[in-house]
Amino acid sequence: MATMDQPITLDLPLDWPEPEPGCDVCTALAEQRANADGRGDRSAVTDCNVEIRNHTRRHRRRR
């Protein structure tokens, strides 16, 4: 097999789930994550990322 050229994103951590628009939980977690990121608290950022991923199939959306 030939070697594939894979672009590497350096400015984002590997695990950076996007919050679901309209989901209250994601919105709150994304806000916490932004705050943690702003103060350089990497472990809090990771916690928020894990929480967002964990409930990704159970978004709370209003109809």
Ligand SMILES: [Zn+2]
């Ligand atoms: Zn959500």
